[in-house]
Each structure stands twice: as structure tokens, then as C-alpha cells.
Amino acid sequence: KSKLICQVTDFRPREIKLTWLREGRPVSSGFSTGQVLPDGSGTYFLQSSLTINESDWFSQSTFTCRVDHLNAQFQRNVSSRCAISTDSPIEAFAIPPSFASIFVTKSAKLTCVVTNLPTYDSLSISWTRKDGQLLKTKVKVSSSHPNGTFTAEGEVCSEEWNSGEAFKCIVTHSDHPVPLKKEIFKPQGKDSNFLLLVIFPPSP
Known part of the structure; x- marks a missing residue:
């Protein structure tokens, strides 16, 4: 089995909701989400992992890490489709x-x-x-x-x-x-509304 890793950084306030989806439908099991932790720069950090097996990954299903924070929603998708196109810029x-x-x-x-x-x-x-x-x-x-x-x-x-x-x-x-x-850089006493969401596929 392998894990998909979703990291959310640089957000405040600390109230946040993270949801895993497969083909647009919420995943109800197989994931572990850590505590929201301060990152030392006045913002917060959250990491979650979703355990999948080989057949799940190579089924070419799209897995999504979705984050709801304040009044905005962010999401990142990942799948085993390996074609790199203009739709997936570096x-x-x-x-x-x-x-x-x-x-x-x-x-x-x-x-x-x-x-x-x-x-x-x-x-x-x-x-x-x-x-x-x-x-x-x-x-x-x-x-x-x-x-x-x-x-x-x-x-x-x-x-x-x-x-x-x-x-x-x-x-x-x-x-x-x-x-x-x-x-x-580390903000010096200033509020930051920037949220960074990254999802990592499983290692080969």
C-alpha cells in the first residue's frame, strides 16, 4: 500500500476543514489527518495522508484533497495519468x-x-x-x-x-x-491570508 500526502501551509485563522475525494465523491475511511499546528511564523500547518493500494492508484481515478478555509475553497487533484500537457504546467x-x-x-x-x-x-x-x-x-x-x-x-x-x-x-x-x-520569508507581525495546498502522489 502507498500514501497520498496533502500539505496545507501558511493559513490563518487555524479553523480549517480538509476532505479527501475520489472521482469527486468524499472518502470516508483510510485517511489520517494530523492536528493543526503553528509553523512559528504566525500562520498554521496541516498534513493529511490517504492510504491506497496499487489497484486504486493504477485505476487512473482522480484523488482530490479539498480544503475549506474562511469563505474560500481550495483543491488539488492527483492521479496515475502520467501524460504531461499544457493543462499541467510545471x-x-x-x-x-x-x-x-x-x-x-x-x-x-x-x-x-x-x-x-x-x-x-x-x-x-x-x-x-x-x-x-x-x-x-x-x-x-x-x-x-x-x-x-x-x-x-x-x-x-x-x-x-x-x-x-x-x-x-x-x-x-x-x-x-x-x-x-x-x-x-517569515512575516514580521503582519497578517497573511495566503494558503498553500500541495498534494504528493505515492512513491514508485
């Missing part, structure tokens, strides 16, 4: 470090998630500071997923993250003519 998401990881390691792990890549042959992912200085970046290519999802982790001192300094994830690929750039 996307990048910058995910902030969790408060728990900062507390334990005294460092801040910055995560960049890149999805819908047809191949990683020409893929380059890097983390930089605002002034362009490169951070040491670890790209997880070996754990690629069926829909071309890759992660890259950069690490900075917790003091640098807490200061509000901005960091940037830069993604280049031959199938995307312009580099994708995603900036992230």
Missing part, C-alpha cells in the same frame, strides 16, 4: 520550515517542491539569499513521483529565518523557457 512551491524542526535542530529547513516535470535531465533547483548568494541545496531526485514531483531543501540558521530575511527558490528546466522563482 509549478514550484516554497514551503516554510516548521516551528518543531526549528526548535529541535536550531536551523530552518526551506523546502521547494517542483511538480509536473516530464524529465529531470535538465532540471536545476537552487536556493539563494535575496542578494543572490547560493545556499547549499539538496535535491531529492531519486524519490521522484509518477507526476514528476521533486523537492529541494535549503538550510539556514534559525536566527536568519526569524529575522525576516527573504530567500528564493530558482527552478530551471528545458521545458520552461523562463526560470521559476519563488520567494519566501
